[in-house]
Amino acid sequence: MALLDVRSISKSFGAIRALSEVDFSVQAGEVVGLMGDNGAGKSTMVKLIAGNFPPSEGEIVVGGKVCHFHKPIEARAEGIEVVYQDLALADNLTAAQNVFLGREIRKGIWPFRVLNKQAMIDRAAELFAELKSETRPRDLVKKMSGGQRQAVAIARTRLSNAKLVLMDEPTAAISVRQVAEVLELIRRLKARGVSVMLISHRMPDVFAVCDRIIVLRRGSKVADKRTDTTSPEEITGLITGAIRDA
Amino acid sequence: MTPSQPMSQAMPAAELREQDHAAIADIVGIKEQTLFQRFLASQAFWVAIALFVLVVFMTWLEPSFGTSSNVTNITRNFAPIAIMGLGMTVVLITGGIDLSVGSVMGLVAIVAGLLLTWHQPWYVAFGAGLLAGLACGAFNGFFVAYVGMPSFVVTLGMLSIARSLAVVLSGNQMLYQFGADAPIVKAIGQAKWPLREPAGWAPAWMPEFSSHFWVMVVLALIVGFWFNFTAWARHLFAIGGNENAARMTGVPVDWIKFQAYVFSAFTASIASLLLLGYSGSAINAMGTGYELRVIAGTVIGGASLMGGYGTAFGAVIGAAFLEVIRNALLMAGIDSNWQGAFVGGFIILAVLLGMQTSGRSLRGMLEGMFTGKHK
Numbered sequence: 105m106a107l108l109d110v111r112s113i114s115k116s117f118g119a120i121r122a123l124s125e126v127d128f129s130v131q132a133g134e135v136v137g138l139m140g141d142n143g144a145g146k147s148t149m150v151k152l153i154a155g156n157f158p159p160s161e162g163e164i165v166v167g168g169k170v171c172h173f174h175k176p177i178e179a180r181a182e183g184i185e186v187v188y189q190d191l192a193l194a195d196n197l198t199a200a201q202n203v204f205l206g207r208e209i210r211k212g213i214w215p216f217r218v219l220n221k222q223a224m225i226d227r228a229a230e231l232f233a234e235l236k237s238e239t240r241p242r243d244l245v246k247k248m249s250g251g252q253r254q255a256v257a258i259a260r261t262r263l264s265n266a267k268l269v270l271m272d273e274p275t276a277a278i279s280v281r282q283v284a285e286v287l288e289l290i291r292r293l294k295a296r297g298v299s300v301m302l303i304s305h306r307m308p309d310v311f312a313v314c315d316r317i318i319v320l321r322r323g324s325k326v327a328d329k330r331t332d333t334t335s336p337e338e339i340t341g342l343i344t345g346a347i348r349d350a
Numbered sequence: 351m352t353p354s355q356p357m358s359q360a361m362p363a364a365e366l367r368e369q370d371h372a373a374i375a376d377i378v379g380i381k382e383q384t385l386f387q388r389f390l391a392s393q394a395f396w397v398a399i400a401l402f403v404l405v406v407f408m409t410w411l412e413p414s415f416g417t418s419s420n421v422t423n424i425t426r427n428f429a430p431i432a433i434m435g436l437g438m439t440v441v442l443i444t445g446g447i448d449l450s451v452g453s454v455m456g457l458v459a460i461v462a463g464l465l466l467t468w469h470q471p472w473y474v475a476f477g478a479g480l481l482a483g484l485a486c487g488a489f490n491g492f493f494v495a496y497v498g499m500p501s502f503v504v505t506l507g508m509l510s511i512a513r514s515l516a517v518v519l520s521g522n523q524m525l526y527q528f529g530a531d532a533p534i535v536k537a538i539g540q541a542k543w544p545l546r547e548p549a550g551w552a553p554a555w556m557p558e559f560s561s562h563f564w565v566m567v568v569l570a571l572i573v574g575f576w577f578n579f580t581a582w583a584r585h586l587f588a589i590g591g592n593e594n595a596a597r598m599t600g601v602p603v604d605w606i607k608f609q610a611y612v613f614s615a616f617t618a619s620i621a622s623l624l625l626l627g628y629s630g631s632a633i634n635a636m637g638t639g640y641e642l643r644v645i646a647g648t649v650i651g652g653a654s655l656m657g658g659y660g661t662a663f664g665a666v667i668g669a670a671f672l673e674v675i676r677n678a679l680l681m682a683g684i685d686s687n688w689q690g691a692f693v694g695g696f697i698i699l700a701v702l703l704g705m706q707t708s709g710r711s712l713r714g715m716l717e718g719m720f721t722g723k724h725k
C-alpha cells in the first residue's frame with residue numbers, strides 16, 4: 105500500500121486551472137522529485153497535500169485513509185510535514201528552540217510548569233547527530249548558513265516522526281556547499297524510512313537524490329519515471345513541452 | 351610530467367584550504383550561546399555599567415546625590431516607569447507598541463478615585479480601576495490581534511479615548527475627598543521598607559525603599575522567570591522573530607498577542623494605583639506623556655522596536671537610567687523642562703545603536719571607527 109495516493113486531483117482558482125486530474129503515489133521511504141516550469145502547479149500540489157487548502161476535485165489518500173485537509177495541522181496529524189525555505193524559522197531563537205517551537209517539553213505541575221530546556225537541547229542534539237549535521241542546539245538561527253537552517257527545519261519534521269516530508273525549493277538561493285548538505289539530509293531522511301517529495305528547478309539535485317521524477321506541465325502530469333530510466337535531457341524536454349508525453 | 355598534473359594536485363589543496371576556512375568560521379563566527387556570553391552581549395548589561403559609573407560619578411560630584419533619602423526618591427520615581435516598562439517589553443517583543451499606557455493610567459486613577467469619593471472600600475475601588483485598565487488592554491488586544499490593525503493606530507486611538515474618558519468621568523476635577531479607606535489607600539502608596547529607627551530596625555545608611563520599588567522588584571522577578579522558563583514566553587519571542595513561522599508551527603499567535611496588550615494595561619493600572627495612593631488624590635492628567643518615558647526606558651534597556659528582543663532586567667535598568675539622568679540634571683541646576691529633549695534623544699540614540707542595517711550594526715561601525723578596523 106502506498107503511503108500517499110493522489111487520485112485525479114484538480115484545483116481551480118477562479119478561472120485558472122492550476123491542476124487538472126493529477127494522479128500519483130509515493131511509497132514509504134521513497135524520494136520523489138516534482139518538476140515543472142514556473143506556474144506548472146508544483147507549489148499548488150504541495151499546498152494541497154500539506155492541507156493549506158482542499159482540492160476542487162479528487163482525493164488525497166494517506167496510508168489508505170481518504171483525507172480532507174482544511175488546515176496544515178490536520179495534515180501534520182497524518183504525518184505530513186512541509187519544510188519551507190525561509191518561512192518557518194524564528195531568527196531570534198536558537199536551533200533547539202526552533203525545533204521545539206509549539207511543542208516544548210515541559211516539567212513540573214501547574215502553575216509551575218516550566219520548560220525542560222536540557223531535555224530539549226539533548227533531544228535536538230540527538231536529531232542533528234542523526235542527520236549528521238554540525239548544527240549545535242544552542243546556536244542562534246540568525247547566524248546560521250542556509251544549509252544549517254534546512255537542518256533545523258528538517259530536524260523539526262523528525263521530532264514529530266513525519267512519514268512524508270514535502271520540500272518546496274529547499275536548494276534555491278543557497279551555496280553549492282550547502283546544497284550538498286541539504287541533499288545529504290534528504291538521503292538521511294530516506295535512510296530512516298521517511299518519504300520525501302522534493303520540488304526543485306535544479307536538475308542535478310533532483311537526479312542526485314530522487315528515486316522517481318514526476319513532471320507537471322500546465323497543471324497536468326506528463327511524466328512519472330524512475331530516475332534510472334530517464335535522463336536530464338528527457339526531463340528538460342518534458343518540462344518545456346519539446347517532448348509531448350512519456 | 352604533463353602540465354595538467356600540477357593543476358589537478360592544486361585543486362584538492364585549494365578545496366582543503368576552503369574547508370579549513372569554513373572550520374575556522376564555525377569556531378570563530380558561530381559561537382555557542384552561553385548564558386554569560388548572552389549577558390555580555392546584551393545592551394542591558396552595558397547600560398547597567400553606564401548607570402553604575404554615572405551613580406559613582408554623581409555621588410562624588412554631589413554628595414547629596416548618594417544620600418539614602420535621595421536613593422529612596424530615585425527608586426520610587428522610576429519604579430512606576432519600570433513596572434510599565436515590563437508590560438511594554440512584552441508588547442514590544444511581539445513587534446507591536448502600546449502608546450496608550452499613560453492615558454490608561456489616568457483612566458484607572460479616575461475610576462478608582464471616583465469610587466473612593468463615593469465611600470467604597472479601597473479594594474472595590476482598586477478592583478474597578480484595574481478592570482477599567484484591563485478593558486482598555488482588551489480593546490487594544492482585540493483590534494491588534496484579531497482584527498489585524500497596526501498596534502500604532504489602535505493604541506494611539508486608545509491614548510485619546512482613555513484620556514478623554516478620564517476627563518469626562520472626573521468632571522475635570524481633582525478627586526481627593528476619599529472615604530473611610532483613605533488612610534489605607536495612602537498607606538499602600540506611601541509604605542516603605544525597611545524602616546529606620548524608631549519605627550524599624552534599619553541603620554541610617556540604608557535607604558527606605560518604597561512600596562513602588564518593591565512591587566517593581568517582585569513583578570520584574572516574575573516576568574524574568576516567565577521570560578526564561580515558560581513556553582508562553584518562548585512563543586512570545588517566536589512571534590516577534592517570525593510571526594508566520596510561529597503560526598505555522600501551531601503557536602496561538604492571536605491569543606498571545608491579545609494577552610500581551612492586556613498585560614501592558616495591567617502594569618499601567620498597577621503603576622496608576624500606586625501613584626494614586628502616594629499622592630492621595632486622583633487627577634485625570636496622571637501619566638500624561640509617560641508612554642514616551644516608558645518606551646525610552648525599555649528601548650534603552652535593549653528591547654527592540656522591531657520585535658523579538660527584550661528582557662525584564664532591561665526594562666528596569668532602562669527606567670533607572672533615565673531617572674538617574676533626570677535627577678542628575680536637576681542637581682546640576684538644569685531646567686527640568688529639558689527632560690523631554692533628553693528622553694526623545696535617548697529613544698533615537700538607543701534605537702540607532704541597536705539598529706541593523708544590512709547585517710552591519712551602527713555599534714559595529716562605531717567600534718570599527720575607534721579600533722581602525724572595518725568589518
Ligand SMILES: Nc1ncnc2c1ncn2[C@@H]1O[C@H](COP(=O)(O)OP(=O)(O)OP(=O)(O)O)[C@@H](O)[C@H]1O
Nearest residue numbers: 117120121122140141142143144145146147148149
Ligand atoms: N492562491 C492562488 N490564487 C490564484 N491563482 C493561484 C494561486 N496559487 C497559484 N495560482 C496559480 O496557479 C498556477 C500554478 O501555480 P504554482 O504556484 O503551483 O506554480 P509552481 O509550479 O509552483 O511555479 P514556480 O516554479 O514558479 O514556483 C499559476 O498560474 C498561479 O498563478
Ligand SMILES: [Mg+2]
Nearest residue numbers: 146147148272
Ligand atoms: Mg512554486
